[in-house]
Structures are given as structure tokens and as C-alpha cells.
Amino acid sequence: MSAAAPGTSKAAHSDVAPKKKKGPGALATAYLVIYNVVMTAGWLVIAVGLVRAYLARGSYHGLYYSIEKPLNVCPLCHIPGIVPSSVVLTGFQVMSRVFLTWAVTHSVREVQSEDSVLLFVTAWTVTEIIRYSFYTFSLLNHLPYLIKWARYTFFIVLYPMGVTGELLTIYAALPYVQKTGLYSVTLPNKYNFSFDYYTFLILIMISYIPLFPQLYFHMIRQRKKVLGHVEDYSKVE
Amino acid sequence: MWHVEILDAKTKDKLCFLDKVEPNATIGEIKSMFHKSRECHLSGKSLKDEDVLQHLPVGTTATFYFRDLGAQISWVTVFLTEYTGPLVIYLMFYFRVPFIYAPKYDFTTSKHWVVHLACMCHSFHYVKRLLETLFVHRFSHGTMPLRNIFKNCTYYWGFAAWMAYYINHPLYTPPIYGEQQIRLALIIFLFCQIGNFSIHIALRNLRPPGSKTRKIPYPTKNPFTWIFLLVSCPNYTYELGSWLGFTVMTQCLPVAFFTLVGFIQMTVWAKGKHRSYLKEFRDYPPLRSPILPFIL
Numbered sequence: 001m002s003a004a005a006p007g008t009s010k011a012a013h014s015d016v017a018p019k020k021k022k023g024p025g026a027l028a029t030a031y032l033v034i035y036n037v038v039m040t041a042g043w044l045v046i047a048v049g050l051v052r053a054y055l056a057r058g059s060y061h062g063l064y065y066s067i068e069k070p071l072n073v074c075p076l077c078h079i080p081g082i083v084p085s086s087v088v089l090t091g092f093q094v095m096s097r098v099f100l101t102w103a104v105t106h107s108v109r110e111v112q113s114e115d116s117v118l119l120f121v122t123a124w125t126v127t128e129i130i131r132y133s134f135y136t137f138s139l140l141n142h143l144p145y146l147i148k149w150a151r152y153t154f155f156i157v158l159y160p161m162g163v164t165g166e167l168l169t170i171y172a173a174l175p176y177v178q179k180t181g182l183y184s185v186t187l188p189n190k191y192n193f194s195f196d197y198y199t200f201l202i203l204i205m206i207s208y209i210p211l212f213p214q215l216y217f218h219m220i221r222q223r224k225k226v227l228g229h230v231e232d233y234s235k236v237e
Numbered sequence: 238m239w240h241v242e243i244l245d246a247k248t249k250d251k252l253c254f255l256d257k258v259e260p261n262a263t264i265g266e267i268k269s270m271f272h273k274s275r276e277c278h279l280s281g282k283s284l285k286d287e288d289v290l291q292h293l294p295v296g297t298t299a300t301f302y303f304r305d306l307g308a309q310i311s312w313v314t315v316f317l318t319e320y321t322g323p324l325v326i327y328l329m330f331y332f333r334v335p336f337i338y339a340p341k342y343d344f345t346t347s348k349h350w351v352v353h354l355a356c357m358c359h360s361f362h363y364v365k366r367l368l369e370t371l372f373v374h375r376f377s378h379g380t381m382p383l384r385n386i387f388k389n390c391t392y393y394w395g396f397a398a399w400m401a402y403y404i405n406h407p408l409y410t411p412p413i414y415g416e417q418q419i420r421l422a423l424i425i426f427l428f429c430q431i432g433n434f435s436i437h438i439a440l441r442n443l444r445p446p447g448s449k450t451r452k453i454p455y456p457t458k459n460p461f462t463w464i465f466l467l468v469s470c471p472n473y474t475y476e477l478g479s480w481l482g483f484t485v486m487t488q489c490l491p492v493a494f495f496t497l498v499g500f501i502q503m504t505v506w507a508k509g510k511h512r513s514y515l516k517e518f519r520d521y522p523p524l525r526s527p528i529l530p531f532i533l
Contacts, residue, residue, distance in 0.1 A: 188408040193490035 120165030260291035309380035323397035330401035426482030435461035
């Protein structure tokens with residue numbers, strides 16, 4: 001039996017220093033504030049464009065064309081943004097936005113006059129205006145409760161609304177994609193490769209089934225966490 | 238007699254207190270005093286089953302942290318399963334089993350001889366891997382997490398099916414440069430297969446049977462191992478070469494994708510292995526790169 005110094009057993013207990021949360025520095029904060037203000041403005045432009053066009057024409061028809069340009073640009077601008085939420089979830093959302101604006105609506109002219117396009121555009125517009133104002137105010141440490149509440153409540157309706165619009169739009173595009181063979185590659189070719197955009201779109205639609213509930217319930221859990229404690233306080237009274 | 242206190246690595250809860258432990262007890266024996274398959278570490282440094290209690294930098298009261306690794310499966314089982322799949326699946330496409338291609342092609346064979354050659358190469362590759370798993374490799378860890386078998390099999394089986402579908406397709410287009418291209422590709426493929434096997438044998442011979450010792454690999458009399466002068470993980474280098482050969486041989490884009498994805502994964506592994514060599518051996522040869530000489 002060897003007698004080693006009793007002090008050395010302390011080494012085994014070391015580790016666990018409390019983790020300090022590092023906030024962004026002044027320069028990073030400035031960049032983020034500007035970024036979020038610009039994004040809010042971008043989606044406001046779309047919202048205002050929609051309202052004006054509707055008032056001018058008196059009908060929903062063809063409203064897509066009045067906001068086509070900003071609509072195609074805004075989702076792309078999501079890419080350089082750094083937001084304080086999960087990279088995977090945000091990544092998915094950005095990809096699906098870009099996919100729907102460019103690879104579906106912009107590419108298949110025939111669906112551009114569909115009502116479903118308006119459905120998801122409206123849902124996205126309202127969601128994004130609230131979301132980016134939320135980030136802006138949070139960065140400035142002056143977050144009105146109303147914005148926080150709106151961000152974590154409106155999605156309950158807006159999210160299913162957007163998804164419905166997206167799915168209906170993809171579904172409407174299917175016959176045209178099949179007829180024209182858009183973005184598809186057939187055999188034989190020297191790369192021995194094939195891709196069927198029609199089947200791909202169907203698989204995308206099917207993927208909504210596992211993905212949408214996960215994202216939706218994630219938001220619901222976030223809502224309970226963020227807004228929940230307020231209800232507890234009011235119960236104490 | 239020594240005291241050993243065992244805490245949960247994550248929650249720091251006291252799991253167990255053993256107060257009559259022999260100083261020459263090994264970690265493995267302490268683990269079985271504890272009856273679960275767990276990983277043991279001492280304040281950050283992972284311990285091995287062979288480590289002896291009194292040789293560790295602790296006092297007569299030692300505190301160990303145990304982490305439950307979850308359901309485990311043996312490496313051998315995983316390798317055998319993930320490699321048998323591609324072998325069988327590719328052959329199903331090669332023999333044009335029903336429900337894959339149009340019914341008039343069922344059980345027909347391709348008229349292009351490169352398709353037969355590709356089948357032989359692909360099958361040879363996976364038979365080699367299976368035999369190596371059974372007779373050549375000496376594994377450091379016995380087991381890996383159970384979920385890995387699902388992940389790995391999806392990867393190997395999925396890609397095998399995707400590649401095999403196009404290579405054995407009735408509308409397959411053989412390589413543009415014909416016989417020249419196929420011959421060159423075959424030479425590259427065979428060269429790298431032999432290379433890969435040579436490295437596996439060299440690595441095996443570094444380690445006596447049943448042991449888990451680690452040594453720096455060096456070139457041997459076999460010229461295929463001379464690449465150790467420039468690379469830490471030449472088995473991956475040769476593997477990349479084999480699949481590049483197969484890509485050129487079949488001129489098939491899905492094969493190119495498979496090669497690319499495999500290359501990315503192997504680079505990650507090679508960099509990790511290279512780093513742990515550098516950490517463990519102070520006299521590690523400085524000229525070596527992880528996977529590609531001088532480049533990566």
C-alpha cells in the first residue's frame with residue numbers, strides 16, 4: 001500500500017467552473033441591429049406593396065407580380081444573418097423559403113396567379129416583420145411585451161397557414177413540371193445520372209409530414225418557456 | 238486498502254463508494270465491482286481497463302467519474318452488417334432482379350463488358366473488407382453506440398443501391414474514352430486495393446494479438462507502405478484512390494458523389510487520428526500530413 005499525498009485527491013474534484021454567457025461585442029451588436037432593421041424594412045415593403053396593390057385592384061388576383069422582386073430577394077438575405085436560434089431549424093426555414101420562391105413560384109409561371117401563393121406570402125410577411133422587430137428590440141434591450149407575445153403567439157395560426165399555402169403551391173406546380181420536364185435529367189447520358197424534379201417535389205411534400213409537427217411543437221414549447229412564467233406570476237396574486 | 242468514490246460524469250451525483258479496494262486493482266476490476274458497461278475517467282482524462290489503481294495520480298481516496306455510454310454493439314458486428322449489404326444489393330442490380338428495371342430486362346445481363354468488370358471490382362472490394370474485418374483488423378474499442386449501425390447501414394446500403402442502379406441500367410453509357418479509360422481506371426483501382434490491404438497488415442503488425450498498445454506506424458519492406466513517410470493515414474489515401482478509380486471506370490456521377498462524401502468523412506477521421514498521434518508521441522515525424530501528401 002503506497003501512501004500518496006492526500007492533497008492530490010483534489011485534482012479529481014476540479015473542473016466545473018460556472019459557464020459565463022458571452023454576449024456579442026459592440027461592433028457585432030451594431031451589425032446585428034442594422035441587419036435586423038433592414039430585414040424588418042424589407043418585409044414591410046412587401047406588406048405595404050401587397051396592401052397597396054390590393055386596394056388599387058380590388059381583388060387578390062395577380063398580387064404576386066407587384067411584390068415579385070422584393071419577395072425573391074428577402075429570403076436570400078436571411079442567409080448572411082446570425083440569429084440567436086438553432087442553426088438547424090433556421091437553416092431549414094431559410095432553405096424552404098428560398099426553394100419556394102425560386103425553385104417553385106419563380107420557375108413555374110403558371111402557379112404565380114394561384115391564391116395559395118398569396119397565402120404563404122401573407123403568412124411569411126407577418127411572421128417575419130414580427131420576428132425581425134423582436135430581434136431588433138431584443139438587441140437594444142427594450143423589448144415591448146407586445147412584440148414578444150406576438151412572436152410567440154401569432155405563429156399558432158400563421159405557421160399552418162404558411163405551410164398550407166406552400167403545399168398547395170407545390171401541388172399546383174406538379175402537372176406543369178411533369179409536362180415540361182423542368183429541372184429534370186433523363187437517361188441515357190454520359191454521366192449515367194438522372195433526376196426527376198416531379199418525384200423530388202412529391203418527396204418534398206411528404207417531408208413536411210415529419211418536419212412540420214417537430215417545428216410546430218418546438219415553437220409551442222418555446223412559447224411555454226418564454227411566456228409561461230408570466231402566467232405563474234399572475235396566479236400568485 | 239484504498240477508498241474509491243464514484244460519481245456520475247454529467248450530474249456529479251455520488252453513485253457509489255467502495256471502501257475496500259486493493260491498490261493493485263485495475264480499472265476493469267473496479268468497473269465490474271460496479272456491474273455496468275460504463276466509461277471511466279479521472280477529471281477529464283479517460284482511463285483504460287488495464288490501468289492499475291495505485292499507478293494513477295490520486296491519493297488513497299480516488300474519485301472516478303463514470304459515464305453511461307448507452308446501448309452498445311460490437312465493431313465487428315457493425316462492420317460485417319454494413320459491408321454485406323452493398324455486396325448483396327449490388328449483385329441484385331447486376332442480375333437485374335425484377336421490380337427494379339422495366340420487366341423486359343428482368344434477369345438479363347448488360348452488353349457492356351465494363352459493367353461486368355465493375356461488378357467484379359465492387360464485389361471484390363467488399364469481400365476484401367469482410368475478410369479484413371474477420372482476420373486482419375485489431376480493434377481498440379470493442380463496441381460503439383447502437384444507433385451507429387442504423388446510420389452506417391443507411392449510408393453504405395443506400396449509396397450502393399444508388400450507384401448500382403445506374404451502372405447496371407439498360408441505358409447505361411460506357412466511358413467516353415473506352416478501353417483506355419477503363420484500363421487506366423482498373424490499374425488505379427487494383428493498385429490502391431493492394432495499397433490499402435498493405436497498410437491494414439502493417440497496422441495490424443504494430444499491435445501484438447490481444448493487446449491494445451499504440452505505436453507510430455513506419456514504412457516496412459513493402460513498397461506500398463512507403464507512403465507512411467508522407468501520410469499518417471494512408472489506408473484512407475488508398476481508399477480514396479480506389480474509389481476514384483472506380484468512378485473513372487464507370488463514368489457515373491453517383492459514384493463520384495459517393496467518392497466525395499467518403500473523402501470528406503475520411504479526411505475528418507484522418508485529421509483526428511493525426512492530431513492524436515501528435516499528442517501522444519513527441520517524436521512524431523513532422524513531414525507527415527493526415528491524408529493527402531503535403532495538401533491535407
